[in-house]
Amino acid sequence: MLGQVREFKVWRCPVCGDKRQSDWALTCHLVGMSRTHGGPHGDWVLAKLPKADREWAGSLLKVAHQLRPFVKAATSPLPPELEGDVTGQHGQAYVLLADLEIRLHGYIISKLREEYGEDEKEWWVQNVPKDIREECGKRRGEDPKRLHDWLYLTLGDLGKVVGYRNNWKLFSPDLAKLNWEEEFSQKLWEQRVSRLTALRNEVMHPLRRESWDASDFQFVRSWLEHLYRLES
Numbered sequence: 085m086l087g088q089v090r091e092f093k094v095w096r097c098p099v100c101g102d103k104r105q106s107d108w109a110l111t112c113h114l115v116g117m118s119r120t121h122g123g124p125h126g127d128w129v130l131a132k133l134p135k136a137d138r139e140w141a142g143s144l145l146k147v148a149h150q151l152r153p154f155v156k157a158a159t160s161p162l163p164p165e166l167e168g169d170v171t172g173q174h175g176q177a178y179v180l181l182a183d184l185e186i187r188l189h190g191y192i193i194s195k196l197r198e199e200y201g202e203d204e205k206e207w208w209v210q211n212v213p214k215d216i217r218e219e220c221g222k223r224r225g226e227d228p229k230r231l232h233d234w235l236y237l238t239l240g241d242l243g244k245v246v247g248y249r250n251n252w253k254l255f256s257p258d259l260a261k262l263n264w265e266e267e268f269s270q271k272l273w274e275q276r277v278s279r280l281t282a283l284r285n286e287v288m289h290p291l292r293r294e295s296w297d298a299s300d301f302q303f304v305r306s307w308l309e310h311l312y313r314l315e316s
């Protein structure tokens with residue numbers, strides 16, 4: 085279900101609402117408008133990168149690269165059916181969480197493979213808890229697509245994989261850099277993953293959903309900004 089989000093095409097400027105086909109095109113729009121007109125676009129860029137105005141004379145490309153993670157985190161590529169509902173809370177929340185889940189999954193799997201080697205017997209069998217692997221196997225069995233077992237990890241599973249045995253030492257230095265507002269610990273990690281899972285369940289089950297407030301959006305966006313930085 086979440087995989088569909090990769091096909092979404094529209095990126096909308098958080099300042100003027102202009103549409104672009106990629107986050108990079110939108111980043112260039114923001115940088116270009118800031119450079120030529122300043123104004124609200126300039127304010128938006130400076131709020132994210134306070135030093136940008138000193139860089140204009142140097143390299144616009146450099147500013148754009150620095151700005152890109154913020155653009156990605158602050159905007160949502162909306163699926164076509166939500167295009168008419170740009171500010172629709174449900175659409176925004178869905179896209180943000182889908183993006184977050186895909187990226188967190190990608191980050192965790194590639195880090196495990198990097199550390200323990202490409203052999204599935206090592207990174208998967210030795211370093212992912214047995215009950216989680218078995219659940220993934222069951223979900224795979226029920227899915228006609230029969231993808232790799234690890235593509236059936238849930239958000240809650242990913243949280244547990246991070247804390248499992250030696251994995252904590254592997255992941256915690258990266259994750260501690262996220263803006264937690266409290267001292268980072270395994271307990272805090274578990275609490276924040278639970279909050280994320282609860283938010284996800286609200287979005288995926290709209291009939292039972294309670295509205296997100298601004299702090300929920302901020303919570304998810306700050307995770308995303310961090311994941312983008314880890315990727316770049």
Ligand SMILES: [Zn+2]
Nearest residue numbers: 097099100102
């Ligand atoms: Zn714009």
